[in-house]
Amino acid sequence: xxxxxxxxxxxxxxxxxxxxxxxxxxxxxxxxxxxxxxxxxxxxxxxxxxxxxxxxxxxxxxxxxxxxxxxxxxxxxxxxxxxxxxxxxxxxxxxxxxxxxxxxxxxxxxxxxxxxxxxxxxxxxxxxxxxxxxxxxxxxxxxxxxxxxxxxxxxxxxxxxxxxxxxxxxxxxxxxxxxxxxxxxxxxxxxxxxxxxxxxxxxxxxxxxxxxxxxxxxxxxxxxxxxxxxxxxxxxxxxxxxxxxxxxxxxxxxxxxxxxxxxxxxxxxxxxxxxxxxxx
Ligand code: A2P
Numbered sequence: 001x002x003x004x005x006x007x008x009x010x011x012x013x014x015x016x017x018x019x020x021x022x023x024x025x026x027x028x029x030x031x032x033x034x035x036x037x038x039x040x041x042x043x044x045x046x047x048x049x050x051x052x053x054x055x056x057x058x059x060x061x062x063x064x065x066x067x068x069x070x071x072x073x074x075x076x077x078x079x080x081x082x083x084x085x086x087x088x089x090x091x092x093x094x095x096x097x098x099x100x101x102x103x104x105x106x107x108x109x110x111x112x113x114x115x116x117x118x119x120x121x122x123x124x125x126x127x128x129x130x131x132x133x134x135x136x137x138x139x140x141x142x143x144x145x146x147x148x149x150x151x152x153x154x155x156x157x158x159x160x161x162x163x164x165x166x167x168x169x170x171x172x173x174x175x176x177x178x179x180x181x182x183x184x185x186x187x188x189x190x191x192x193x194x195x196x197x198x199x200x201x202x203x204x205x206x207x208x209x210x211x212x213x214x215x216x217x218x219x220x221x222x223x224x225x226x227x228x229x230x231x232x233x234x235x236x237x238x239x240x241x242x243x244x245x246x247x248x249x250x251x252x253x254x255x256x257x258x259x260x261x262x263x264x265x266x267x268x269x270x271x272x273x274x275x276x277x278x279x280x
Contacts, residue, residue, distance in 0.1 A: 001014060001015075001016055001040045001041055001042060001043075001247055002014060002040070002042065003015045003250070005189055005230070005232055007141050007164040007165065007189055008162070008164050008187040008188075008189075009141060009164060011103070011140050011141045011164070013043065013071060013103075013104070013141070013165075013189065013232065014041075014042050014043035014071050015227060015232055016041070016043065016223065016227070016232070016233055016234075016235070016246070016247065016249065017041070017043035017044065017045045017071070017073070017191070017232060017233070017234040018033065018036040018041040018043065018044050018045065018234070018235075018236075018243075019045050019193065019194075019195075019234035019235055019236030020032075020033070020044065020045060020046045020047075020050055020052055020056065020236060021045075021047070021050055021193065021194070021236055022050075022198075022236060023050065023052055023055075023236060023238055024052070025050075025051050025052040025054065025055050026055060028238050029052040029055030029056065029059070029238075030055045030058050030059045030062070031059075031238075032237070032238040032239075032240075032243065033055065033056050033059035033060070034059045034062065034063060035240050035243050035244075036243050037059065037060070037063050037065060037070075038063070039243055039244055039247055040247060041243075041247060042069060042070055042071055043070075043071040043072075043073070044056055044060075044070065044071070044072050044073070045073045045167075045191075045193075045234045046072070046073065046074050046075075046097075047074055047075035047077070047106075047108055048074065048075060048076065048077045048080070048089060048092070048093055048108075049075070049077040049078075049108060053074060053093055053096035053097050054096045054097075056072070056097060057096060057097035057098040057099065058098075060072075060097075060098075060099075061098055067099065067100075067101075070103075071103040071104070072097065072099060072102055072103050072104075073102070073103060073104040073105070073106065074093045074097065074102055074104075074105060074106075075105070075106040075107070075108040075145055075167075076089045076090065076093075076105065076106070076107055076108060076126065076129075076130075077089065077108055078108060078109050078111075078280060081107075081111055081122050081123075081125070081126045082122065082125045082126060082129075083125045083126070083128050083129045084129075086125075086126050086129035086130065087129050087132070087133070090102075090105065090129070090133055090138070093105075094138075101137070101138055101139065101140065102138065102139045102140070103139070103140045103141065104139070104140065104141045104142070104143060104164075104165060105130055105133065105139045105141075105142055105143075106142070106143045106144055106145045106165065106167055107123065107126050107127065107130065107143075107144045107145060107147075108145050108146070109145065109146045109275060109278060109280075110123055110144070110146060110147050110148075110151040110275060111123050111126075112151075112275065112276050112278070113276075114276065114277070115279075119154075120154045120157075123151065123154065123155055124154075124155065124157075124158045124159075127142075127144075127155055127158075127159055127163075128158075130142040130161075131159070131160060131161045134161055135161075141164045141165065142161065142163065142164060142165075143163045143164050143165030143166060143167070143188070143189075144163045144165070144166050144167075145166065145167040145168065145191075145193075146167070146168055146169070146273070146275040146278075147163070147166050147168075147275070148179060148275055148276065149178070149179060149182040151275070152166070152182070152183075152186070152188070156186075162186065162187070162188070163188055164187075164188065164189065165188060165189050165190075165191055166179075166183050166188050166189075166190055166191070167190075167191035167192075167193055167234070168190060168191070168192070168193065169192070169193050169194055169270065169271055169272070169273055170190065170192035170193070170194075170195065170226065170231055171192065171194055171195050171196060171197040171201055171222060171270050172197065172201050172204065172207060172222060172225065172262050172265045172268070173197060173201055173204070173265045173266055173267040173268040173269065173270065174197065174267060174270050174272055175263060177263075180229065180231065184230070189230075189232060190230075190231045190232070191231070191232040191233075191234055192226045192231045192232065192233045192234060193234055194236075194270055194271060195222050195223055195226050195233040195234065195235050196219050196222050196223075196235055196236075197222075197268070197269045197270030197271075198269070198270050198271060199269075200268070200269025200270055201218070201222065201265075201268050201269050201270060202218045202219060202222075203268075203269075204218070204265060204268045204269075206261060206262070206265055207221055207222070207262070207265070210254075210258055210261070210262070213258075214252050214254070216252060217245055219235065219242070219245060219246055220245065220246070220248060220249050220252075221254070221262070222235075223235055223246060223249045224249045224252065224253070224254055225254060225259060225262050227249065228253070228254055228259055229259070
């Protein structure tokens with residue numbers, strides 16, 4: 001879990017992160033993050049909208065792990081777009097996490113044309129706030145989430161710092177390789193939210209057969225498949241045995257042929273969200 005990908009600005013990012021989307025705030029979040037940290041996860045992914053930043057901060061604080069050993073990501077929510085509102089949202093996030101810097105801060109969803117005639121300007125202004133926080137040393141790296149190539153193209157028209165990360169939904173059956181290739185070509189590291197398709201791809205027969213072949217679980221095969229695509233997986237679990245299982249992905253390697261087989265799986269569960277169609 002201490003293996004890293006290197007971002008375009010030289011920041012090292014631990015190559016499997018602990019996802020917390022849908023982890024309820026309070027005891028469950030505090031305990032599951034503590035389990036993860038004790039099991040060697042050093043990269044925790046949260047967001048203002050998950051409403052569990054306080055619990056993530058509490059778990060970190062209670063374990064007393066030195067800040068510099070951790071990699072913490074959060075995201076600015078859709079209601080806080082724009083320069084001033086984003087700066088304020090960041091302070092709120094930091095006070096909940098009780099941290100004095102973030103490793104990575106992301107725009108959670110792009111403002112989209114369907115909802116906002118001024119979507120380009122709105123994204124640019126949110127981004128300008130992230131750039132300021134980055135230049136001020138409050139954040140080690142900045143990026144976006146759920147951006148499609150045309151959202152990135154628009155952002156790059158005014159950005160003075162290019163996004164270093166794009167966190168998108170990516171799992172067997174929902175791949176969008178054109179988006180992955182676009183990001184790679186622009187030196188943007190792709191992170192996978194819901195690498196297990198919110199747990200729904202785990203019943204897929206093709207994946208079950210492959211897992212047997214490698215004497216691994218389907219979840220481990222999905223996580224390994226992300227890594228071999230140079231996509232950073234963020235598996236979420238609140239179950240101790242699964243948290244441990246999801247970290248054991250460094251003792252096997254999928255063959256090129258098996259990766260192709262997984263690449264061709266049709267949609268078999270997960271959110272399957274088109275960012276240009278969302279309504280939140
Ligand atoms: P739980 O949190 O109750 O343990 P994703 O990361 O794709 O969003 O998937 C998260 C979902 O998958 C959660 O419902 C989680 O359940 C479940 N999950 C996570 N890891 C495993 C695993 N190793 N085996 C089975 N289910 C898992």
